[in-house]
Amino acid sequence: MIDFLEEVYKRKNEMIEDIQTLCQIPSVLDETTTNEGQPFGIKCREALEAMLEIGKRDGFVCENVDGYAGHIDIGDHEETFGILGHLDVVPCNASGWNTEPYGATLENGKLYGRGVADDKGPLIAGYYAAKIIHELNLPVRMKTRIIFGCNEENGSKCMQYYFTKKPYPAMGFTPDAEFPVVYGEKAGVNFKITGTVDNDNLIGLYSGTRANIVPEVCEAYLTGSYKQYRESFLAYLSKHHLEGHVEEEGNHTKLVLIGKSAHASTPELGINGAVYMCHYLRTVSQNQLVEFIDKYFYNDCYGEKLGIAYTGLMGQLTVNLGVLNYKNGNVSMIVDMRVPHEVTDEQLTKKMHQSLDFYQLKETHELGKALYVDPQSELIQKLHNAYVEFTSDNVHQPQAIGGGTYAKTMPNCVAFGVEFPGGDNKIHQNNEEISIDDLMKATAIYAKALYDLIKE
Ligand SMILES: [Zn+2]
Structure with a gap:
Protein backbone atom coordinates (compact mmCIF):
# COMPACT_ATOMS: atom_id res chain seq x y z
CA MET A 1 0.00 0.00 0.00
CA ILE A 2 1.37 3.40 -0.93
CA ASP A 3 0.81 6.10 1.65
CA PHE A 4 0.13 8.99 -0.71
CA LEU A 5 -0.56 11.44 2.09
CA GLU A 6 2.84 10.73 3.63
CA GLU A 7 4.49 11.19 0.23
CA VAL A 8 2.72 14.54 -0.17
CA TYR A 9 3.82 15.80 3.25
CA LYS A 10 7.45 14.90 2.41
CA ARG A 11 7.16 17.49 -0.37
CA LYS A 12 5.19 20.07 1.59
CA ASN A 13 7.78 22.86 1.68
CA GLU A 14 8.65 22.48 -1.99
CA MET A 15 4.96 22.69 -2.90
CA ILE A 16 4.42 25.82 -0.84
CA GLU A 17 7.44 27.48 -2.45
CA ASP A 18 6.22 26.64 -5.95
CA ILE A 19 2.76 28.04 -5.19
CA GLN A 20 4.35 31.19 -3.81
CA THR A 21 6.51 31.59 -6.91
CA LEU A 22 3.40 31.48 -9.11
CA CYS A 23 1.15 33.59 -6.87
CA GLN A 24 3.71 36.38 -6.58
CA ILE A 25 3.13 37.11 -10.27
CA PRO A 26 -0.05 39.24 -10.68
CA SER A 27 -1.17 37.39 -13.81
CA VAL A 28 -4.30 39.40 -14.53
CA LEU A 29 -5.40 39.84 -18.15
CA ASP A 30 -3.67 42.99 -19.41
CA GLU A 31 -4.76 44.11 -22.84
CA THR A 32 -2.25 46.97 -22.86
CA THR A 33 0.72 44.57 -23.03
CA THR A 34 -0.57 41.92 -25.43
CA ASN A 35 1.91 40.90 -28.09
CA GLU A 36 3.20 37.88 -29.95
CA GLY A 37 3.86 35.15 -27.40
CA GLN A 38 1.84 37.00 -24.76
CA PRO A 39 -1.75 37.17 -26.02
CA PHE A 40 -3.06 37.96 -22.52
CA GLY A 41 -0.36 40.41 -21.45
CA ILE A 42 3.08 40.36 -19.90
CA LYS A 43 2.14 39.03 -16.45
CA CYS A 44 0.26 36.01 -17.80
CA ARG A 45 3.34 35.28 -19.88
CA GLU A 46 5.57 35.48 -16.80
CA ALA A 47 3.32 33.06 -14.90
CA LEU A 48 3.37 30.65 -17.85
CA GLU A 49 7.16 30.79 -18.03
CA ALA A 50 7.44 30.29 -14.26
CA MET A 51 5.29 27.13 -14.43
CA LEU A 52 7.32 25.77 -17.36
CA GLU A 53 10.47 26.52 -15.37
CA ILE A 54 9.19 24.34 -12.51
CA GLY A 55 8.69 21.45 -14.95
CA LYS A 56 12.16 21.90 -16.44
CA ARG A 57 13.76 22.04 -13.00
CA ASP A 58 12.26 18.63 -12.28
CA GLY A 59 13.52 17.20 -15.58
CA PHE A 60 10.23 16.94 -17.48
CA VAL A 61 9.53 17.76 -21.12
CA CYS A 62 7.72 21.11 -21.32
CA GLU A 63 6.10 23.10 -24.09
CA ASN A 64 4.89 26.66 -24.44
CA VAL A 65 2.03 26.84 -26.94
CA ASP A 66 2.42 30.40 -28.25
CA GLY A 67 1.81 32.01 -24.87
CA TYR A 68 -1.81 30.85 -24.76
CA ALA A 69 -1.10 27.79 -22.64
CA GLY A 70 1.61 25.25 -21.93
CA HIS A 71 2.11 21.72 -20.72
CA ILE A 72 4.47 19.50 -18.76
CA ASP A 73 4.66 15.81 -19.67
CA ILE A 74 5.27 13.42 -16.79
CA GLY A 75 6.11 9.94 -18.07
CA ASP A 76 6.56 8.91 -21.67
CA HIS A 77 3.65 6.75 -22.80
CA GLU A 78 1.67 7.59 -25.91
CA GLU A 79 -1.72 7.61 -24.20
CA THR A 80 -2.30 10.68 -22.09
CA PHE A 81 -4.20 11.66 -18.96
CA GLY A 82 -4.78 15.42 -18.71
CA ILE A 83 -4.84 17.63 -15.64
CA LEU A 84 -6.05 21.10 -16.63
CA GLY A 85 -5.45 24.18 -14.48
CA HIS A 86 -5.14 27.89 -15.08
CA LEU A 87 -2.51 30.50 -14.31
CA ASP A 88 -4.51 33.68 -14.81
CA VAL A 89 -6.25 35.33 -11.87
CA VAL A 90 -8.97 37.92 -11.33
CA PRO A 91 -7.89 41.40 -10.14
CA CYS A 92 -7.71 42.40 -6.46
CA ASN A 93 -8.95 45.37 -4.52
CA ALA A 94 -5.82 45.66 -2.34
CA SER A 95 -7.50 47.79 0.34
CA GLY A 96 -9.79 44.92 1.31
CA TRP A 97 -6.94 42.50 2.05
CA ASN A 98 -5.31 41.69 5.39
CA THR A 99 -2.12 40.55 3.64
CA GLU A 100 -0.37 41.61 0.45
CA PRO A 101 -2.70 40.17 -2.27
CA TYR A 102 0.24 38.92 -4.34
CA GLY A 103 2.34 37.91 -1.36
CA ALA A 104 1.07 34.32 -0.99
CA THR A 105 1.70 34.78 2.72
CA LEU A 106 1.94 31.68 4.92
CA GLU A 107 0.20 32.30 8.24
CA ASN A 108 -1.49 30.01 10.79
CA GLY A 109 -1.30 27.01 8.49
CA LYS A 110 -2.86 28.79 5.53
CA LEU A 111 -1.67 30.48 2.39
CA TYR A 112 -3.28 33.84 1.69
CA GLY A 113 -3.15 35.49 -1.70
CA ARG A 114 -4.75 35.82 -5.12
CA GLY A 115 -4.54 32.50 -6.91
CA VAL A 116 -3.70 30.27 -3.93
CA ALA A 117 -7.04 28.48 -4.39
CA ASP A 118 -8.06 29.60 -7.89
CA ASP A 119 -6.16 28.11 -9.46
CA LYS A 120 -2.39 28.11 -8.95
CA GLY A 121 -2.46 26.12 -5.69
CA PRO A 122 -4.69 23.37 -7.12
CA LEU A 123 -2.60 23.26 -10.33
CA ILE A 124 0.53 22.65 -8.25
CA ALA A 125 -1.41 19.98 -6.31
CA GLY A 126 -2.19 18.20 -9.59
CA TYR A 127 1.41 18.56 -10.70
CA TYR A 128 2.79 17.04 -7.49
CA ALA A 129 0.26 14.20 -7.65
CA ALA A 130 1.70 13.15 -11.01
CA LYS A 131 5.27 13.85 -9.90
CA ILE A 132 4.89 11.56 -6.86
CA ILE A 133 3.63 8.67 -9.03
CA HIS A 134 6.63 9.24 -11.30
CA GLU A 135 9.18 9.51 -8.48
CA LEU A 136 7.89 6.33 -6.86
CA ASN A 137 8.38 4.54 -10.19
CA LEU A 138 4.85 3.18 -10.08
CA PRO A 139 3.86 1.09 -13.14
CA VAL A 140 1.57 3.13 -15.40
CA ARG A 141 0.16 2.80 -18.90
CA MET A 142 -0.40 6.49 -19.58
CA LYS A 143 1.62 9.64 -19.23
CA THR A 144 0.19 12.60 -17.38
CA ARG A 145 0.10 15.91 -19.17
CA ILE A 146 -0.26 18.90 -16.86
CA ILE A 147 -1.91 21.55 -19.06
CA PHE A 148 -2.17 25.17 -17.95
CA GLY A 149 -3.86 28.07 -19.68
CA CYS A 150 -3.74 31.81 -19.17
CA ASN A 151 -7.29 32.94 -19.94
CA GLU A 152 -9.75 30.88 -17.90
CA GLU A 153 -11.19 33.92 -16.15
CA ASN A 154 -11.96 35.68 -19.42
CA GLY A 155 -13.45 33.09 -21.72
CA SER A 156 -10.89 30.23 -21.84
CA LYS A 157 -9.50 31.35 -25.21
CA CYS A 158 -6.27 29.72 -24.03
CA MET A 159 -7.70 26.19 -24.13
CA GLN A 160 -9.66 26.80 -27.32
CA TYR A 161 -6.35 27.71 -28.96
CA TYR A 162 -4.34 24.99 -27.25
CA PHE A 163 -6.63 22.21 -28.48
CA THR A 164 -6.37 23.44 -32.07
CA LYS A 165 -2.62 22.73 -31.78
CA LYS A 166 -2.51 19.69 -29.46
CA PRO A 167 -4.57 16.48 -29.24
CA TYR A 168 -7.12 15.86 -26.52
CA PRO A 169 -5.89 13.60 -23.73
CA ALA A 170 -7.91 10.36 -23.40
CA MET A 171 -9.49 11.72 -20.23
CA GLY A 172 -8.75 14.13 -17.44
CA PHE A 173 -9.84 16.38 -14.64
CA THR A 174 -9.57 20.03 -13.74
CA PRO A 175 -8.88 20.97 -10.10
CA ASP A 176 -10.88 24.18 -10.36
CA ALA A 177 -14.20 23.71 -8.56
CA GLU A 178 -15.17 21.52 -5.65
CA PHE A 179 -15.07 18.02 -4.19
CA PRO A 180 -16.33 15.35 -4.37
CA VAL A 181 -16.56 15.57 -8.19
CA VAL A 182 -18.64 17.46 -10.76
CA TYR A 183 -20.05 15.10 -13.41
CA GLY A 184 -22.29 17.65 -15.08
CA GLU A 185 -22.21 21.32 -16.00
CA LYS A 186 -25.28 22.87 -17.56
CA HIS A 365 -28.64 34.23 -28.10
CA GLU A 366 -25.99 31.58 -28.42
CA LEU A 367 -26.50 28.33 -26.54
CA GLY A 368 -23.23 27.23 -24.92
CA LYS A 369 -22.00 23.70 -24.40
CA ALA A 370 -23.14 21.45 -21.58
CA LEU A 371 -20.97 18.78 -20.04
CA TYR A 372 -22.25 15.43 -18.90
CA VAL A 373 -20.18 12.41 -17.92
CA ASP A 374 -22.08 9.33 -16.74
CA PRO A 375 -21.83 9.25 -12.92
CA GLN A 376 -21.38 5.46 -13.22
CA SER A 377 -18.37 5.79 -15.55
CA GLU A 378 -14.92 4.60 -14.50
CA LEU A 379 -13.66 8.18 -14.43
CA ILE A 380 -16.27 9.48 -11.99
CA GLN A 381 -16.23 6.34 -9.85
CA LYS A 382 -12.46 6.33 -9.38
CA LEU A 383 -12.23 10.03 -8.69
CA HIS A 384 -15.02 9.77 -6.16
CA ASN A 385 -13.54 6.68 -4.49
CA ALA A 386 -10.21 8.43 -3.97
CA TYR A 387 -12.05 11.35 -2.39
CA VAL A 388 -13.91 9.03 -0.02
CA GLU A 389 -10.71 7.20 0.90
CA PHE A 390 -9.06 10.34 2.25
CA THR A 391 -12.10 12.07 3.71
CA SER A 392 -14.38 9.19 4.83
CA ASP A 393 -17.16 11.42 3.47
CA ASN A 394 -19.93 9.22 2.12
CA VAL A 395 -22.55 11.92 2.43
CA HIS A 396 -21.59 14.23 -0.44
CA GLN A 397 -22.12 12.62 -3.83
CA PRO A 398 -20.94 13.47 -7.33
CA GLN A 399 -22.90 16.53 -8.43
CA ALA A 400 -24.01 18.64 -11.37
CA ILE A 401 -23.60 22.41 -11.32
CA GLY A 402 -24.91 25.38 -13.27
CA GLY A 403 -21.52 27.01 -13.68
CA GLY A 404 -18.87 26.24 -16.23
CA THR A 405 -15.24 25.16 -15.81
CA TYR A 406 -12.32 24.25 -18.04
CA ALA A 407 -13.72 20.72 -18.12
CA LYS A 408 -15.99 21.86 -20.95
CA THR A 409 -13.02 22.48 -23.23
CA MET A 410 -12.15 18.77 -23.53
CA PRO A 411 -14.14 15.51 -23.86
CA ASN A 412 -14.06 13.08 -20.89
CA CYS A 413 -12.95 15.73 -18.46
CA VAL A 414 -14.61 16.78 -15.20
CA ALA A 415 -13.97 19.24 -12.39
CA PHE A 416 -12.52 17.59 -9.27
CA GLY A 417 -11.81 19.72 -6.17
CA VAL A 418 -10.19 21.66 -4.73
CA GLU A 419 -12.71 23.17 -2.33
CA PHE A 420 -14.04 20.69 0.23
CA PRO A 421 -17.78 20.58 1.08
CA GLY A 422 -18.62 23.27 3.61
CA GLY A 423 -15.30 25.05 2.98
CA ASP A 424 -14.86 28.54 1.61
CA ASN A 425 -11.59 29.50 -0.03
CA LYS A 426 -12.92 33.01 -0.84
CA ILE A 427 -12.33 32.56 -4.53
CA HIS A 428 -12.56 35.87 -6.47
CA GLN A 429 -12.91 37.70 -3.13
CA ASN A 430 -10.62 39.55 -0.76
CA ASN A 431 -8.32 37.36 1.36
CA GLU A 432 -8.44 34.29 -0.88
CA GLU A 433 -6.97 31.43 1.13
CA ILE A 434 -6.19 27.73 1.23
CA SER A 435 -5.29 25.64 4.24
CA ILE A 436 -2.07 23.68 3.90
CA ASP A 437 -3.69 20.57 5.32
CA ASP A 438 -6.51 20.77 2.77
CA LEU A 439 -3.96 21.28 0.03
CA MET A 440 -1.98 18.22 1.18
CA LYS A 441 -5.14 16.14 1.40
CA ALA A 442 -6.28 17.28 -2.05
CA THR A 443 -2.89 16.34 -3.50
CA ALA A 444 -3.09 12.87 -1.96
CA ILE A 445 -6.61 12.45 -3.38
CA TYR A 446 -5.33 13.50 -6.82
CA ALA A 447 -2.38 11.11 -6.64
CA LYS A 448 -4.55 8.17 -5.59
CA ALA A 449 -7.24 8.90 -8.20
CA LEU A 450 -4.69 9.45 -10.95
CA TYR A 451 -2.82 6.27 -10.12
CA ASP A 452 -6.04 4.21 -10.07
CA LEU A 453 -6.89 5.54 -13.52
CA ILE A 454 -3.49 5.18 -15.22
CA LYS A 455 -1.89 2.16 -13.56
CA GLU A 456 -0.90 -0.84 -15.66
ZN1 LIG B 1 -10.58 29.02 -11.57
Missing part, protein backbone atom coordinates in the same frame (compact mmCIF):
# COMPACT_ATOMS: atom_id res chain seq x y z
CA ALA A 187 -24.98 24.88 -20.75
CA GLY A 188 -24.99 28.63 -20.25
CA VAL A 189 -26.96 30.96 -22.49
CA ASN A 190 -27.68 34.68 -22.44
CA PHE A 191 -30.82 35.92 -24.17
CA LYS A 192 -30.39 39.56 -25.17
CA ILE A 193 -33.89 40.93 -25.49
CA THR A 194 -34.64 44.28 -27.11
CA GLY A 195 -37.64 46.18 -28.40
CA THR A 196 -39.86 49.20 -28.03
CA VAL A 197 -43.01 49.48 -25.96
CA ASP A 198 -45.38 52.31 -25.03
CA ASN A 199 -44.23 54.28 -22.01
CA ASP A 200 -47.49 54.70 -20.12
CA ASN A 201 -46.37 56.31 -16.83
CA LEU A 202 -43.01 54.50 -16.67
CA ILE A 203 -40.05 56.67 -17.73
CA GLY A 204 -37.15 54.47 -16.68
CA LEU A 205 -36.44 51.08 -15.13
CA TYR A 206 -32.92 49.91 -14.25
CA SER A 207 -31.57 46.83 -12.53
CA GLY A 208 -28.40 44.73 -12.61
CA THR A 209 -25.12 45.08 -14.52
CA ARG A 210 -24.10 41.44 -14.99
CA ALA A 211 -26.30 38.71 -16.41
CA ASN A 212 -24.73 36.03 -14.20
CA ILE A 213 -25.89 37.68 -10.97
CA VAL A 214 -29.43 37.94 -9.60
CA PRO A 215 -29.89 41.74 -9.50
CA GLU A 216 -30.34 43.16 -6.05
CA VAL A 217 -31.39 46.77 -6.57
CA CYS A 218 -34.02 48.03 -8.99
CA GLU A 219 -34.87 51.66 -9.67
CA ALA A 220 -38.05 52.80 -11.35
CA TYR A 221 -38.91 56.33 -12.53
CA LEU A 222 -42.57 57.22 -12.89
CA THR A 223 -44.48 60.29 -13.95
CA GLY A 224 -46.51 62.01 -11.28
CA SER A 225 -46.16 62.88 -7.64
CA TYR A 226 -44.70 60.45 -5.11
CA LYS A 227 -47.96 60.75 -3.21
CA GLN A 228 -49.60 58.56 -5.85
CA TYR A 229 -47.26 55.67 -5.17
CA ARG A 230 -45.86 55.99 -1.69
CA GLU A 231 -48.52 54.26 0.32
CA SER A 232 -49.03 51.30 -1.99
CA PHE A 233 -45.28 50.82 -2.60
CA LEU A 234 -44.38 50.84 1.08
CA ALA A 235 -47.22 48.43 1.79
CA TYR A 236 -45.95 46.16 -1.00
CA LEU A 237 -42.41 46.22 0.40
CA SER A 238 -43.58 45.36 3.85
CA LYS A 239 -45.86 42.57 2.61
CA HIS A 240 -42.94 40.95 0.75
CA HIS A 241 -40.36 41.66 3.49
CA LEU A 242 -38.29 43.83 1.14
CA GLU A 243 -36.26 46.98 1.68
CA GLY A 244 -36.67 50.09 -0.43
CA HIS A 245 -37.89 53.67 -0.51
CA VAL A 246 -39.64 56.40 -2.46
CA GLU A 247 -38.00 59.64 -3.61
CA GLU A 248 -39.50 62.80 -5.02
CA GLU A 249 -37.58 63.92 -8.11
CA GLY A 250 -38.95 67.19 -9.49
CA ASN A 251 -42.30 66.36 -11.07
CA HIS A 252 -41.72 62.63 -11.09
CA THR A 253 -41.11 59.81 -8.65
CA LYS A 254 -38.27 57.40 -8.10
CA LEU A 255 -38.89 54.03 -6.49
CA VAL A 256 -36.03 51.92 -5.17
CA LEU A 257 -36.47 48.25 -4.31
CA ILE A 258 -33.74 46.10 -2.75
CA GLY A 259 -33.83 42.34 -3.17
CA LYS A 260 -30.97 39.92 -2.63
CA SER A 261 -28.21 38.98 -5.04
CA ALA A 262 -27.11 35.43 -5.76
CA HIS A 263 -25.24 33.63 -8.52
CA ALA A 264 -27.33 33.13 -11.65
CA SER A 265 -26.76 29.37 -11.48
CA THR A 266 -28.68 29.30 -8.18
CA PRO A 267 -31.32 31.99 -8.70
CA GLU A 268 -33.59 30.41 -6.09
CA LEU A 269 -31.17 31.71 -3.43
CA GLY A 270 -31.75 35.33 -4.45
CA ILE A 271 -34.60 37.82 -4.57
CA ASN A 272 -34.69 39.40 -8.01
CA GLY A 273 -35.08 43.15 -7.51
CA ALA A 274 -36.19 43.75 -11.11
CA VAL A 275 -38.87 41.07 -11.02
CA TYR A 276 -40.25 42.16 -7.66
CA MET A 277 -40.33 45.77 -8.85
CA CYS A 278 -42.34 44.80 -11.91
CA HIS A 279 -44.78 42.82 -9.79
CA TYR A 280 -45.50 46.03 -7.91
CA LEU A 281 -45.50 48.27 -10.99
CA ARG A 282 -48.16 46.16 -12.63
CA THR A 283 -50.61 47.48 -10.02
CA VAL A 284 -49.89 51.12 -11.00
CA SER A 285 -48.87 50.96 -14.67
CA GLN A 286 -50.14 49.59 -17.99
CA ASN A 287 -46.58 49.46 -19.37
CA GLN A 288 -46.16 46.38 -21.57
CA LEU A 289 -42.61 45.57 -20.46
CA VAL A 290 -43.80 45.52 -16.86
CA GLU A 291 -46.61 43.16 -17.87
CA PHE A 292 -44.19 40.92 -19.79
CA ILE A 293 -41.76 40.61 -16.90
CA ASP A 294 -44.44 40.10 -14.29
CA LYS A 295 -46.24 37.51 -16.39
CA TYR A 296 -43.18 35.38 -17.22
CA PHE A 297 -40.65 35.86 -14.41
CA TYR A 298 -42.48 36.53 -11.16
CA ASN A 299 -42.14 33.74 -8.61
CA ASP A 300 -40.50 31.45 -11.16
CA CYS A 301 -36.78 30.90 -11.70
CA TYR A 302 -37.27 27.58 -13.52
CA GLY A 303 -38.96 28.80 -16.72
CA GLU A 304 -42.40 27.29 -15.91
CA LYS A 305 -44.24 30.39 -17.10
CA LEU A 306 -42.11 30.74 -20.22
CA GLY A 307 -43.05 27.13 -21.02
CA ILE A 308 -39.44 25.91 -21.02
CA ALA A 309 -39.13 24.26 -17.60
CA TYR A 310 -37.11 21.06 -17.74
CA THR A 311 -35.65 18.67 -15.18
CA GLY A 312 -33.04 16.28 -16.49
CA LEU A 313 -30.19 14.14 -15.21
CA MET A 314 -28.39 17.30 -14.11
CA GLY A 315 -31.38 18.87 -12.38
CA GLN A 316 -33.49 21.85 -13.34
CA LEU A 317 -33.16 24.47 -16.02
CA THR A 318 -32.74 27.83 -14.29
CA VAL A 319 -33.66 31.34 -15.42
CA ASN A 320 -32.29 34.66 -14.19
CA LEU A 321 -33.36 38.07 -15.47
CA GLY A 322 -29.93 39.57 -14.85
CA VAL A 323 -29.84 42.97 -16.54
CA LEU A 324 -32.74 45.33 -17.21
CA ASN A 325 -32.50 48.73 -18.86
CA TYR A 326 -35.57 50.62 -19.95
CA LYS A 327 -35.74 54.25 -20.95
CA ASN A 328 -38.52 56.09 -22.76
CA GLY A 329 -39.91 52.98 -24.38
CA ASN A 330 -36.63 51.32 -25.32
CA VAL A 331 -36.08 47.91 -23.79
CA SER A 332 -32.76 46.14 -23.34
CA MET A 333 -32.49 43.13 -21.06
CA ILE A 334 -30.38 40.01 -20.60
CA VAL A 335 -31.74 36.74 -19.31
CA ASP A 336 -29.19 34.18 -18.15
CA MET A 337 -30.23 30.53 -18.33
CA ARG A 338 -28.47 27.34 -17.23
CA VAL A 339 -29.70 24.53 -19.42
CA PRO A 340 -29.47 20.73 -18.88
CA HIS A 341 -27.74 18.85 -21.68
CA GLU A 342 -30.93 17.15 -22.90
CA VAL A 343 -32.58 20.44 -23.94
CA THR A 344 -32.20 21.55 -27.57
CA ASP A 345 -32.04 25.08 -28.85
CA GLU A 346 -35.43 24.61 -30.52
CA GLN A 347 -37.10 23.44 -27.31
CA LEU A 348 -35.69 26.47 -25.61
CA THR A 349 -36.80 29.10 -28.08
CA LYS A 350 -40.05 27.88 -29.69
CA LYS A 351 -42.40 28.71 -26.81
CA MET A 352 -40.40 31.73 -25.77
CA HIS A 353 -40.71 33.31 -29.20
CA GLN A 354 -44.50 33.23 -28.93
CA SER A 355 -44.31 35.22 -25.69
CA LEU A 356 -41.77 37.66 -27.09
CA ASP A 357 -43.69 38.13 -30.36
CA PHE A 358 -46.83 39.08 -28.46
CA TYR A 359 -44.95 42.00 -26.89
CA GLN A 360 -43.02 42.74 -30.10
CA LEU A 361 -39.73 41.97 -28.42
CA LYS A 362 -36.74 40.42 -30.22
CA GLU A 363 -33.95 38.24 -28.92
CA THR A 364 -30.48 37.02 -29.87
